[in-house]
Amino acid sequence: MSDSNQEGPILAVDLARRLAGDAEYQAALSKHEVDRAQAMAELSAAERPIVIDLDDVGIRVDSVWDLLNSTSRPPFYSDALPVLLHHLKKGGYPDRVLDGLARALTVKPQGTAYWIDLRDAYLKTAPESEAATGLANALGVLAAKRHYTELTRLVTDERRGSERLMMLKAVRRLGGESGRQVLGDLALHPLLGKEASHLLRRVRR
Template sequence: MTRSNKKSGAMSATEFMAQLQKDQEYQSKKTAFDAEHQARVSLFRKAEQPIVEDLRGVGLDVKSVWDLVNTADPYPAALPVLFEHLERGGYPDRVLEGLGRALAVKPAQIYWPRLRELYLRATGPDEEQGLAVALAASATPENLNALLDLLNETTRGSSRILFLSTIVRVGGDIGRNAVESLRHDPLFGKEARALLKQRS
């Protein structure tokens, strides 16, 4: 006798999807969600058109700043354009995050002090996160003290957790000791312990 892998009364994924197809309330909510999502995407695409046009002006054929975030190809010509628009501001939070993340490359080190200033002034959570990613990715040993100071910037949120791995990377014994001291910190502790375990 062949034993069934499906428990009695259990529903397969196909059956579940078929049931959702017939669920009018679910379909109505899904349609509304999809429409709202598409409207947000359209809004962001329209808002970032000046950035896209300037990027195309330096030879980059992109439809969105996020195309740069998602590529492994270098784009040195884009960096001044990206930073200019980031510093100019006035874009939706999600677009500002994309600009920050697109600057999360080592050559953006030349903008590090100004990226730090923008991070401290960020008003949206996505913008703050994008700038934290940029600061972490482009930091060098000369930025260690500034990174350590940023950990104490309580006006910033959990994005500061992103600095811990960079502090270990660029800080040598000083960086490791700094992260060690945060093992039991309510915000940084979990990440600090994970990093120290990786390097033990």
């Protein structure tokens, strides 16, 4: 027999009401909102030089991340690429901004010409960082056959982190038998093994 004084499940609306009256929770929420707004303002200020340079070539955005919306890319998007590359090579930006630059440069076929520059920028990032992930993604997507040897070096570099997962598909796409061998060698890797094994199974089908 159930205890008649035991409370049943709390409905979302009831929980919202309770939290609305919880002064400690509201103070923590307010601090979180203030911290988030401050972080966004700092990022906006950091990428302001990029936004200004984009405006100079006729591309008006509020953030580098605005360029990633493929449904509304400016008609002269190719004009943005040298600007983005310049700021990526310049460096000194927060991880979130570098990630945005890398992803905005991940455009085929133009971005393939910047592969070595993207590699150099990637090697300057901290493993497991947001910037490293964005740049590893760009390297994987934009890699051409001529980049395969260097790509495998990056994938097997144990000084790097799990961002290398972003380059494994390119190893399969470009490597042929050599790519299958690389994936096979990584099948038991603690970070890369699961994805390498999955890609290897797809190759063998």
